[in-house]
Amino acid sequence: MDVRSISTFGAVAAEDEPVLNYFVETSAVSEIGEGEKFLVLGRKGSGKTALVRYFNEKKQNGLVSIALNLRGYPWALHAKRSDSDVDESERYEASWRYLIVVEFAQLVAKRLTGLSKWTDEAKNLIEFFSQNYGGLDVGLGDFLRPEKLRLTKASFEPQLLGVKLGGITLERKSEQGGLARELNLLSDLILKNALYLCGREGIEKILIHFDELDQGMLRFDSPRQQMLTGLILATRSVNREAAKNSVKLKSVIYLRTDLWNQINFSDKNKITTTSVLDISWDEASLLKVVNSRVNSITGKNWDAIHDATTMRGRQQKFSYIVARTFLRPRDVISYLNILLSKAKERINTKGGATVFTNKDIVDSKREYSTYLRLELHDEISPHWREWEDALKAISKMGLLSFARISFEQRYPQAVTAGNVYTSEQALETLYEYSVLGAYRASGYGGKKWVYRYSEPGEAWDSSGNLFKVHLGLKEHLALKE
Ligand SMILES: Nc1ncnc2c1ncn2[C@@H]1O[C@H](COP(=O)(O)OP(=O)(O)OP(=O)(O)O)[C@@H](O)[C@H]1O
Ligand SMILES: [Mg+2]
Structure with missing residues (x-):
């Protein structure tokens, strides 16, 4: 040899290679394809895109799978489609729900065959797309672009308090709420038609994958966090509605673990226990x-x-x-x-x-x-811009393992302008990403080095005194044993 x-x-990166030639089928594949889990979490480079590509490229009977790559997605435009009437975590739920529903409807409408095309459900859908988007070839980034959605008798006419909506203004002044309520009424109607047509056409299963939600992100700021939360809530809601109608439509979100750890909303724990799949x-x-x-x-x-x-x-x-x-x-x-x-x-x-x-x-x-x-x-x-200050402090100390107190002495000297992290926060964050391991009781009376990446259950312990840099960084930081 x-x-x-x-x-x-x-x-x-999975996007740059023929991953199907040597894809390793792990249990994640069947869990995504068959189970209830819809939020796939993994660190950078853990194989999220590889999974998406596998589903997308491997032809399976009866399965329609589409990958929505959010690279280049107009986040700033979407940010303007928030609804100030509702709770922060729900500000973007209705707009994402609309996006998922129209994406699904477009997919179904494109696949209509024979007599289905002549049903009222199909005609309404196609009319809606043609009036608002000029046809059935709309990219994900364009669904929320119109300032106003036109609604007519030939497409959909949702009713709000007994009054027909002739249109929905997407471009609103911030104090002018109410978008969610109107958009949800429209999404309900579109979804109903699309679910009906999906059943009629005998499409067995549809998977919609959302990948690269972190692309182009310099800061994980609060609008971005709210948009992510909205997508997760909307996905759960549409998945549930489809299941209620016995249609196997499932949207799946692929997200970096660090982003998930940063967001907070009331149902987060529930989703963690029932809907999260960790790539490991x-x-x-x-x-x-x-x-x-x-x-x-x-x-x-x-x-x-x-x-x-x-x-x-x-x-x-x-x-x-x-x-x-x-x-x-x-x-x-x-x-x-x-x-x-x-x-x-x-x-x-x-x-x-x-x-x-x-x-x-x-x-x-x-x-x-x-x-x-x-x-x-x-x-x-994206979470801590000046994180390399901490690396510099460690590099200055020069040792692979060190005591907390040495770090507390070195770190303040390495802190650059704008860095607000205390040495405790710095150590905790480095531990979170497994740049550092901590010396802990091992449960058998002894002690051992614990790293988060291999033992995710081991939470940060602020009383820890001894740390060790991950071996992969030793040379770059010029550390000695
Ligand atoms: N199941 C698998 N079988 C074979 N190769 C894999 C598998 N999972 C991941 N890989 C390979 O590992 C590398 C990283 O995977 P991928 O690009 O999918 O990571 P990612 O989670 O999407 O990362 P990022 O968060 O940076 O987008 C790629 O080269 C990919 O082909
Ligand atoms: Mg990727």
């Missing part, structure tokens, strides 16, 4: 991801592309790599791509084994740790 025959282990990986399932890639490229598996010697402390090579990740496929793939280029360079210049050696793996650590820091930056900075 010569690793030089491998050009890459794949792109690090362990060493064995990550090895499957790697094997499936190696196999599709070389016809062999991981064990064929490295030598048999173990790392220091008898650790397997793969375990050594995984210990430097946050148990996410992107981390592993990134490590392997760096390793591949290091090994090729070594083979071409110095010769030696044509498979991965321990030294290749060690030589890849520095570049990998730079990748890891950038990935963390994308995750943490």
